[in-house]
Amino acid sequence: MNHNVVVVGGNRTPFAKAGGPLREASNHDLLTAALDGLVARHGLAGVRLGEVAGGAVLKHSKDFNLTREAVLSSALSPLTPACDLQQACATGLETTMYIANKIALGQLDAGIAAGVDSTSDAPIAVSDGLRRILLAAQAAKTPAARLKALARIRPSHLAPQAPSVAEPRTGLSMGEHQALTGARWSVTREEQDEIAAESHRKLAAAWQEGFFDDLVTPYLGLAKDAILRPDTTVEKLSALRPVFGGPEGTMTAGNSTALSDGAAAVLLASETWAKERGLPMLARIVDAEIAAVDHPGGDDLLLGPVAATGRLLARQGLEVSDFALVEIHEAFASTVVSTLKAWADEEYCRSLGLDGAIGELDRDRLNVTGSSLAVGHPFAATGARLVPTLAKLLHEKGPGSKGLISVCAAGGQGLVAILEAV
């Protein structure tokens, strides 16, 4: 990269369950709130930034210019351009790389990468039958003809079609896919519940010690992540019924992420720009790699990041032990367990075209302030939550500390990035 790209800081709203305390907020509202908090934290009101990239996985068609509209509602200069990107659950990390790459190329001095999702305000589509009737009514030349067309509406036509989280090519939901993967990699219920309990425990501790005081701005009266259950234990989690994988399944509502509402944003800049403005430089964006698997052909849907990790480490000449900290997005606890098992599996890694196993991870370095199981997972926001969190943690560890972020996404994709503390 020609220019050093640094993470200056981040901001997000607290995350909450769908239908929870943020249910009245639209994607536009949430994204604006995340931007405004970021602007306030870094004294950027009225400043024209190079570009803002944001996105949402569940998006109303009226929000075709979601990010640009949020910029206009925010305290940033209205001369700040923006674009929408979308790469399923990797959106927030992909927007980060988009802005980072432009900064690296010298096309931007500074920009914001963001992501947002409101599962409370998901776009509801009407059925094809109803759409045909409405179109016919619109085309009718006389009021009588219009009435006649509308009279064909039946109650069944009115059932709204919420966006499904099923994979278009397999018809399986993400959870069902992960249940298959979990079985293939012999992931136990205990392993999953432990990861979930740890996620809540670590997130609660981080809130307790004020770690999020400069990463989160309260929104709509909600000051902390609402999904967090500080008193959750493995025992409590073990009592929950399985929701994926049939009656013998091991995946529950406790070890799977909840549908969530929230937005997150990262301020990225060239080192020069950050220095000129006297802004913090937490970590440098080193590199990133994207990969995909052939899940319609039977591959594990959410293990896309494994090949990406292997290729990225090989390109950078790094080993797993070189990373002080690792963030693996907890789509499901089972995803984290199977990812780590895949990292350590010589044969599997070779099947991905890698030279050998990626390696074993020291679990003490994993998701040290909790992850999506406890925080929540507004799809597009998660990457933009992870980047500043890891950057701040690495910065606290001292210059040169390296960290890895791994995010799985629908469509069998995986995005992985490396950060290094400044």
Added chain:
Amino acid sequence: MSVLEKAFHSPVGRKVAARAGLAEPPVLRRGRTYPGGALVLAQIGEATLGARTLDVLGRPYEAPVLDGGEDVTPGYGDRIGAVVIDATEVTRIDQLEHVRAVLRPAVRGLEGSGRVVILARPAGGDWEQRAVARALDGIDRTVAKELRRGATSNLVRVEEGATPADVASTLEFLLQGRSAFVDGQTWAVGHAPSVAGISERPLDGRIVVVTGAARGIGAAIARTLARDGAEIVAVDVPAAGESLAAVANEVGGTALQLDITAPDAGARIAGLVASRGARIHGVVHNAGITRDKMLANTDQSRWASVLQVNLAAQMRMNEVLLDPAVDGGVAEGGRIVGIASTSGLAGNKGQTNYAASKAGVAGLVEAMAPDLASRAITANAVAPGFIETDMTAKIPFVQREVFRRSNSLSQGGSPVDVAETIGYLLDPASQGVTGQVIRVCGQNLVGA
């Protein structure tokens, strides 16, 4: 709003209130505005300080009409805007007659939100001189109570050696609308070796830290100081972050979500300022809480939380921020402003903890001022009376209405009034004002 409160503000309620002698309170002149009418200067004896100070401010003035014992009291043809009485050479009881002769026609002719400003000397000299100094105080406080339609009277004790440049910012503040809710007060101005000139944007490019900036008086302070050019570092507890961010963005400042009782609060603020390669011009310790209970019901925790937030926290922060070795600390020529309270100075039922903390703030700035003088850092406090904010909206309506009216301006103050007084203290031109506690209370009947 309670039913009672709604009824009170209804048209019928207003009529009843008017008959009961509760007239609509006057609308006060505010902001960086001078009175509309003429400015009258009365120079008693050989005094020239007032004249020279008005010259510094570039304000033209007229000679006073004097009441010489005629049958009909002589008057001003038009309403006058303000009368400045330069009493710095008044040392004898018989000279006080001159003050009366000036004031009698002046108070009759004063416009709404007009001003009486008395320039005097600190108590000193022989017995009579000391008695006279106090006598002028008595005149000021009484005139303030008699004036109507939002006019105020205040007295400035100008120390020997203080120059017109030293006094200018104080006289400007008192004549302007910025001092709207400061009434019947007395404070001192001394000489400073170097003092900045008067400016419309005295805080241009200077960093000012305001704690408790998310709402109420703190938010008004942030806005007012930003108007005067300051770069605001707005501090409030993380839970108040949403409104804090809105205030910071509105004033083009920076939001810092921080509980001031955190042990590293001072260091966190200094760190933020240091990263910009800057130092702090002013710290406004505005964050404050109440936990009211009669002393008989006040437990340890109510006591501790109020003393921690309102007093101990700012002492700890001051220690860090005033350490010259700390990067991002208070610069030479900097400012510390505390927020006391009339309840603290006068005592208030049910507020022992609060009064202890707020009187403590007054004591703290008085103690700090001389110690910081060598670095040209001033330390002062403002003591708000009844100010209309979320804090006072919690007071039951009837009691609130009584509090509102129990001052010479018959109304609650606005957060802006507190903010403007703080802006005056932060002004680089106010270098000679230190160790003072200025009440912004409309001359509340309660207290000193």
